[in-house]
Amino acid sequence: MKILILSPHTDDAELGCGGSIIKFIEERHKILWIVFSAAEESLPKNLPKDTLKKEFLRVVESLGLKEKNYRIYNFKVRYLDDHRQEILENLIRIREEFKPKVVFGPSLNDFHQDHQVVANEMIRAFKTMSSIICYELPWNHVTFNTQLFVKLKKEHIIKKCEMLKNYKSQLAKEKAYFSEEFIQGLAKTRGIQCNSECAEAFEVIRWMV
Numbered sequence: 001m002k003i004l005i006l007s008p009h010t011d012d013a014e015l016g017c018g019g020s021i022i023k024f025i026e027e028r029h030k031i032l033w034i035v036f037s038a039a040e041e042s043l044p045k046n047l048p049k050d051t052l053k054k055e056f057l058r059v060v061e062s063l064g065l066k067e068k069n070y071r072i073y074n075f076k077v078r079y080l081d082d083h084r085q086e087i088l089e090n091l092i093r094i095r096e097e098f099k100p101k102v103v104f105g106p107s108l109n110d111f112h113q114d115h116q117v118v119a120n121e122m123i124r125a126f127k128t129m130s131s132i133i134c135y136e137l138p139w140n141h142v143t144f145n146t147q148l149f150v151k152l153k154k155e156h157i158i159k160k161c162e163m164l165k166n167y168k169s170q171l172a173k174e175k176a177y178f179s180e181e182f183i184q185g186l187a188k189t190r191g192i193q194c195n196s197e198c199a200e201a202f203e204v205i206r207w208m209v
Helices: 012-026 051-062 080-098 113-126 154-164 180-193
Strands: 002-009 030-037 070-072 102-105 131-135 148-152 198-206
Touching: 002 012, 002 080, 002 113, 012 030, 012 102, 012 131, 012 148, 012 154, 012 198, 030 080, 030 113, 051 070, 051 154, 080 113, 102 113, 113 131, 113 198, 148 154, 148 180, 154 180, 154 198, 180 198
Parallel strands: 002 030, 002 102, 030 070, 102 131
Antiparallel strands: 131 198, 148 198
């Protein structure tokens, strides 16, 4: 199955559906992972501008993904709204080239402006072609409807935590949602809701059978 992962910035998809990505790779699904911004402007001035890009490349390398499995665009962080049409056109090209069965992206209920842009353009591009699933980033949500669960093993979440350790620039900020305690706790909570050791939760925009 062809699965498209849309990440407004480096680290968003890893946080929202990193365990599921690991499981999909194990199951040998075809993955295409799109990052729209390496968030250069959000980095401390003492760090090189390509820090987050390099950290993302370490993530995909750790997962065994090849260059054909990912793309990084250079849209300016917090200004994706200025480039809606270009983002939509890129997604339409990806739709025609890759023809994904399922698309994962941020929630419509995510209040980060860049996440809202990607969520809306994702729906415009794929609404008649693919199943559209939104991943969970609780710190950014006004509300979140847990309509679908991907059942995971504890090992998937351990690997997710290890994967996120590649983002040393973000770990240095001591963000609570990067902590292993939070990631494992949320995965266990979602697992309890679907009778699984662990899980990640998603909203369903469209489900094509």
